[in-house]
Amino acid sequence: MPDWLAIILLGIIEGVTEFLPISSTGHLLIPQNLHWLPQKSGLFNVVIQTGAVLAVLAVFTKRLKHLAGTLGEPSTRDYLAKLFAAFFITAVGGLMIKKFDIELPETIPPVAWATLIGGIIILVLEYLHKDKRGTDDITWTVVVAVALAQLLAAVFPGTSRSGASILMALAFGMSRPAATEFSFLLGIPTLMAAGAFKILSAVKDGKAGQEDWGMVVLGTVVSAISAFIVVKWLIRFVQGHTFNGFAWYRIALGTALLVWVGTGGGR
Template identity: 30%
Template sequence: MISLSSLATAVAPVTQFFSAAKDSLTQATQASDMTWPQTIVLSVVQGLTEFLPVSSSGHLRIISDLLFGEDAGASFTAVIQLGTEAAVLVYFASDIWRIIKGWVRGLTNKAARGLDYRMGWMVIAGTIPVGVLGYLGKDLIRENLRNMWITAAVLIGFSLVFIAAERYGNKRRTMDTLTMKDALVMGFAQCLALIPGVSRSGGTISAGLLLGLEREAAARFSFLLAIPAVLASGLFSLPDAFNPEAGQAASASQLAVGTLIAFAVGYASIAWLLKFVAHHSFAWFAAYRIPVGVVVMGLLAAGVLHPM
């Protein structure tokens, strides 16, 4: 068994590097304000990790402390997520428009109630669990659950779910076989993303695989399911991002630029992930998450990172 003291010793060579980087990036600014280097770096991280099953909130939490010495906060994260969600809207624009039209037609015409009509209701139903829990637990999410020890432990522990999903899911079902039960199961799995380290796409795609969906089908519905929740979260958090109760404050220009960066990088990430999961095991992401979680624990034990 690897002890925390041995982890701290193992990462000792990198502690001075990160400490020096942190000092140089934060020395010219006040602790309560976002800086432009911080805005750019975190927006790129958001775009890269939002759709990959590695936890964007966990990575933003880690990078914020590692390089800038302070947690940017859940509100800033929620707002720049609007950029990555805009990438989903653009990438899946034809699918979204088709579903909306099918849903609207089906409301008044029973003969038109096909897959798109059902898909509309499935997205709505699957969004309810995370909407309710996200609203009721907003204070817990913004503060207590952002403990770095929790993030590191979840990065490691939830990776086992990825491996199990790949092993036990038969991956034979396509998008046209989705049911309301599937939507609700994946909707409840999306709630796990409220914990930094789980990953929204990781939770929902894993649930989809365990339900027998193909990797690409699980990923596509995961992205569609996230749209209402992330848009609502970002808009709800917008006022708090300027004057947060926890975390740092960002200016309107920083939020705007961060959102644009997240959009551009996020769009590329979607295209890459859909191609990757079509031909590769989802468990490959566990091979990344587990070492990252172990290193974070070592940095915590060494005092380079701070739990809160």
């Protein structure tokens, strides 16, 4: 397979899965570990996530303009403060993970378990949230819980950053649309910071020159386009649907991967 075609496929996978509750990192690692697509660097896998940020900026342009134009209002300052606080907790946690050299799993079994368990948790939380409309208000408890959910997703590929943060907000009483918006907007600084940190680390370690930056740009652009389509669709979808469908998909995928590993497919 030509390298450019593999990059386009990886970009599509990233863009489609970044904001769905099914884990973009897990879906990037699976085809690479199964050797369906060529193995790419951690730098590539992280940086192309910034393309998804461009999609959120495009979809939420009106909302972002409203926030920028109402900075004098207490409600806007409160919302932005809570966004910043959630990002700050996530960033500090991410730096601690880096400082203590915590190795993130990149093989099939832990990704499969995270995918399977995550699907079960979604079903449980959706059942507990059944028939509850929730509130649009964001409490500081929600802020901390969402930030911790993002860290959990960072440590266990297959968890899903957006899925974990949205469901955590739902568990603490937020409405589905408000939880989704907060998660998506929080993804802007989170994913941008992760990409910038990965690039700076690569430059510092002398690995930046080893990367094919043309392919990184291609993957990022494809990610942005596919993520834009998915985000627009998902914003409408969450107005009247649960995430149960995604949960069953995760359970089926996680189970299939574990069976594959158990029958010697990983050898």
